[in-house]
Every structure is written in structure tokens, then in C-alpha cells.
Amino acid sequence: AGALLRGQVAVDTLVQTRAGIERIVRKAFELARQSNGAPRDGVRRVTCCDKANVLRSYAFFRSVFDEVAKDYPDIETEHALVDAMAMHLVLKPGHFNVIVSENMFGDILSDLAAATVGGMGMAPSAEVGDANGFFQAAHGSAPDIAGKGIANPYGTILSAAAMLDWLGRGHGDERLLRAAEQIRHVTEACLANGLLSADLKGKSSTAEITGNVCDRLAA
Structure with a gap:
């Protein structure tokens, strides 16, 4: 069976740990606190970008984000699925202050965000x-x-x-x-x-x- 499947299937495993998620999410909230807020309305906010509706690892990311957010009541929070976020960054880039995501989504969206500023x-x-x-x-x-x-x-x-x-x-x-x-x-x-x-x-x-x-x- 192994020989027959060779070259036909590839599998990658995404690992996300509570410690790693907490660390990056807290950094996002601290950056928002230090900022002047979003360009459009001046609101200090952190947007959690994930794919929580499909993948369990991203649902975990979102749940840890929500836990950490309770420690920052002065910062507005919101959620966005990554496919919708790609559209939002094009149509309303000034709305966003700090966006936090898992590494792969962040890598993709950072290039898109760069395109919105030239x-x-x-x-x-x-x-x-x-x-x-x-x-x-x-x-x-x-x-x-x-x-x-x-x-x-x-x-x-x-x-x-x-x-x-x-x-x-x-x-x-x-x-x-x-x-x-x-x-x-x-x-x-x-x-x-x-x-x-x-x-x-x-x-x-x-x-x-x-x-x-x-x-x-x-x-």
C-alpha cells in the first residue's frame, strides 16, 4: 500500500501551543496599548485572524486569544476569518490597528498589507x-x-x-x-x-x- 500511495498524498501537521499563542497575543495587545490606534478612527484594537470555523488548531488560537483579551479591557477586540481578512485589508485597511495570527497566515497577510501602503x-x-x-x-x-x-x-x-x-x-x-x-x-x-x-x-x-x-x- 505504501508503494502505491507514494507521490499521491502529502500531509503537514500544524502545532500550536498555549504558551506560544499567549506570548504572541499578549505582544499584540501591548503593541495596541503603545499605539495611537487605527488610522481611520483612532481606536486601539486587536483583530484576531484565524480559520476557527474549519480547523481545530485555529479554534484553539481563538479561544486563547479570548482568554488573554480579558486582561486588556481598555483594548477593543474583534475576530476575522483569514479569507475575509484578505478582503477587508483591501477595502478598509484604515480600520485595523494590530492584527494577530498564526505564523503562516501572518506571512501571507503581511505581504498583502504591504501592498496597501505602496x-x-x-x-x-x-x-x-x-x-x-x-x-x-x-x-x-x-x-x-x-x-x-x-x-x-x-x-x-x-x-x-x-x-x-x-x-x-x-x-x-x-x-x-x-x-x-x-x-x-x-x-x-x-x-x-x-x-x-x-x-x-x-x-x-x-x-x-x-x-x-x-x-x-x-x-
């Missing part, structure tokens, strides 16, 4: 643990444009802001938090002034954008 070149990322953090733009190395001076530097710049946020909160250093906010403010100003890279349908080079950001920060 593409992967605009997306910062932070991979943080209890003691260490790693910060980088969400896109890959893009060897096809290496050395051409047209890469979008905003994702990396905003990742630096996320790093300063993380360090500032970890060390209680308001200077780092102010620096992070200033980087975001300057980034918004540069974008508003038309400093757009090729992926944003602009003509500004990597060096030109970076230079302008640095000059504005130094002013």
Missing part, C-alpha cells in the same frame, strides 16, 4: 524576542536591481524607526522614542513632497531619498 519597498519588519530584536525591510535582496541605485530605502528607514521604538521602550529611553517618531514624520514629509522611488512610479534615486531623509533629520 508595496514591499515601503514595508518595515521587526522580529523580536524577550532579549533580542532583528529589524529589516520586509522585501528580499532584489538582485535584479542591485547596483542601479533605484531601490526603495523607505522600508529600511522605517525598520530603523521600529528598532529605536523597541530599544526605547526596553530601556525606558524617551530620546529613542522621539527619534523613532521623527524618522516617521520625516518619511511622511518626503513622500508627500514627491520623493518616490521607481517602485512607487517615481524617479528619485535611492541616494536622493536617503540624503533628503538624513538632511531633514539633521535640520
